[in-house]
Amino acid sequence: xxxxxxxxxxxxxxxxxxxxxxxxxxxxxxxxxxxxxxxxxxxxxxxxxxxxxxxxxxxxxxxxxxxxxxxxxxxxxxxxxxxxxxxxxxxxxxxxxxxxxxxxxxxxxxxxxxxxxxxxxxxxxxxxxxxxxxxxxxxxxxxxxxxxxxxxxxxxxxxxxxxxxx
Amino acid sequence: xxxxxxxxxxxxxxxxxxxxxxxxxxxxxxxxxxxxxxxxxxxxxxxxxxxxxxxxxxxxxxxxxxxxxxxxxxxxxxxxxxxxxxxxxxxxxxxxxxxxxxxxxxxxxxxxxxxxxxxxxxxxxxxxxxxxxxxxxxxxxxxxxxxxxxxxxxxxxxxxxxxxxxxxxxxxxxxxxxxxxxxxxxxxxxxxxxxxxxxxxxxxxxxxxxxxxxxxxxxxxxxxxxxxxxxxxxxxxxxxxxxxxxxxxxxxxxxxxxxxxxxxxxxxxxxxxxxxxxxxxxxxxxxxxxxxxxxxxxxxxxxxxxxxxxxxxxxxxxxxxxxxxxxxxxxxxxxxx
Numbered sequence: 382x383x384x385x386x387x388x389x390x391x392x393x394x395x396x397x398x399x400x401x402x403x404x405x406x407x408x409x410x411x412x413x414x415x416x417x418x419x420x421x422x423x424x425x426x427x428x429x430x431x432x433x434x435x436x437x438x439x440x441x442x443x444x445x446x447x448x449x450x451x452x453x454x455x456x457x458x459x460x461x462x463x464x465x466x467x468x469x470x471x472x473x474x475x476x477x478x479x480x481x482x483x484x485x486x487x488x489x490x491x492x493x494x495x496x497x498x499x500x501x502x503x504x505x506x507x508x509x510x511x512x513x514x515x516x517x518x519x520x521x522x523x524x525x526x527x528x529x530x531x532x533x534x535x536x537x538x539x540x541x542x543x544x545x546x547x
Numbered sequence: 548x549x550x551x552x553x554x555x556x557x558x559x560x561x562x563x564x565x566x567x568x569x570x571x572x573x574x575x576x577x578x579x580x581x582x583x584x585x586x587x588x589x590x591x592x593x594x595x596x597x598x599x600x601x602x603x604x605x606x607x608x609x610x611x612x613x614x615x616x617x618x619x620x621x622x623x624x625x626x627x628x629x630x631x632x633x634x635x636x637x638x639x640x641x642x643x644x645x646x647x648x649x650x651x652x653x654x655x656x657x658x659x660x661x662x663x664x665x666x667x668x669x670x671x672x673x674x675x676x677x678x679x680x681x682x683x684x685x686x687x688x689x690x691x692x693x694x695x696x697x698x699x700x701x702x703x704x705x706x707x708x709x710x711x712x713x714x715x716x717x718x719x720x721x722x723x724x725x726x727x728x729x730x731x732x733x734x735x736x737x738x739x740x741x742x743x744x745x746x747x748x749x750x751x752x753x754x755x756x757x758x759x760x761x762x763x764x765x766x767x768x769x770x771x772x773x774x775x776x777x778x779x780x781x782x783x784x785x786x787x788x789x790x791x792x793x794x795x796x797x798x799x800x801x802x803x804x805x806x807x808x809x810x811x812x813x814x815x816x817x818x819x820x821x822x823x824x825x826x827x828x829x830x831x832x833x834x835x836x837x838x839x840x841x842x843x844x845x846x847x848x849x850x851x852x853x854x855x856x857x858x859x860x861x862x863x864x865x866x867x868x869x870x871x872x873x874x875x876x877x878x879x880x881x882x883x884x
Contacts, residue, residue, distance in 0.1 A: 424722065424723060424770055425763070425767035425769075425770040429710055429711070430763070433710075446707055446709050446710075448707075448712070449711045449712070449715060451711070451715050452687075452689035452712060452715055453629075453630070453631075454557070454631060455879070457879065477596060479633070480631055480634060515771075
């Protein structure tokens with residue numbers, strides 16, 4: 382079901398890491414195989430925290446450590462839907478990207494990519510783009526933009542979660 | 548007994564020959580050797596993960612430096628996980644092909660078991676071998692974890708990082724400070740001249756008895772604190788590095804002590820790239836003297852990723868009678884056995 386109209390970006394304020402995780406876990410409940418979530422934000426903005434919540438929503442066991450993939454480049458977590466967690470931080474050239482198995486991950490799992498803006502041409506057209514900003518005082522502001530049918534569906538799921546909040 | 552080890556799990560392409568489960572006959576790492584020769588300088592990033600282009604050269608060089616022919620080998624060991632699927636396949640498939648052509652045994656080695664083997668190699672700068680069981684602290688760019696090591700093939704995970712590895716925290720803070728990436732070593736150097744109590748950074752110490760780590764909050768605290776600092780103060784950066792390093796080291800030392808206490812053990816092995824950190828070594832040595840445990844830190848070249856440790860772990864596996872079938876594949880998410 383393709384969205385006829387582009388959906389405007391969502392802007393969501395997150396007061397704590399726990400709120401970031403909860404929102405991402407809600408999103409994870411809507412994620413399907415093939416979905417790609419591209420994350421952007423400075424060091425310490427909460428990208429890995431977001432993916433930790435996403436993993437919970439995907440049914441990755443709560444005891445499993447969803448650690449930063451900055452060094453390993455790719456971590457995989459088995460869940461209701463498998464999560465491939467990728468990090469472009471240490472990648473210097475597009476020549477290094479084929480070995481990460483991006484396209485294969487896009488086909489068979491849900492994929493979350495940190496520092497995705499470094500190689501935007503390697504993201505599929507259908508992507509949910511999430512940017513995290515740090516406010517003075519430590520709260521985070523999440524900007525989400527959906528491209529393509531699945532990007533739109535995930536953006537809608539993020540918006541819905543706001544109405545679920547007490 | 549001569550075993551060839553091949554390591555291609557992440558950044559490094561490496562090969563080594565180890566004799567009789569002790570002596571390093573050669574230990575070649577592409578980023579340190581080939582790049583020097585071809586570009587006339589230290590350009591480690593050039594060789595990162597160029598496994599397919601360099602692995603045959605590296606293996607040839609390892610055999611050459613060891614003065615052994617491939618036919619003289621008694622077996623081949625290659626890392627089969629954890630790591631990146633493509634790079635792992637390059638090393639393992641080469642290992643299997645060589646073993647098949649030479650009609651010699653081949654085994655797949657868990658990269659982490661390799662790290663625990665490194666301290667048992669006879670090498671300049673390596674300590675006398677620790678007894679089993681002991682506690683191992685693996686602390687690097689990719690790992691921060693504590694293990695109970697029961698024997699050559701029996702290891703139990705006690706705790707690990709929930710978010711960032713300690714080495715990653717060092718490298719990312721160095722980047723925040725404009726010291727380049729990776730810059731963990733620069734932080735250690737600057738910290739030596741700084742005051743570790745100048746800045747107060749959080750120590751993430753989850754519940755008592757929990758041997759997990761968390762460095763993500765510290766990274767964020769550093770970023771926040773840095774944003775509020777005036778730029779260009781020469782002395783402040785040394786104090787900043789010293790304070791940050793103290794926060795990381797403090798947590799690593801406390802958790803290692805807790806692990807030793809909990810397991811009732813008196814021997815601690817520290818491996819991984821961060822084991823070379825001067826501040827960590829000093830703090831661990833002080834803790835060892837105070838608590839009465841023995842500290843074993845491998846030589847720096849054996850702390851970081853290398854193939855000698857894979858050759859040794861492979862030697863042990865072959866001595867146990869293990870043989871990999873030629874359809875053995877890699878496991879990027881391989882846990883400890």
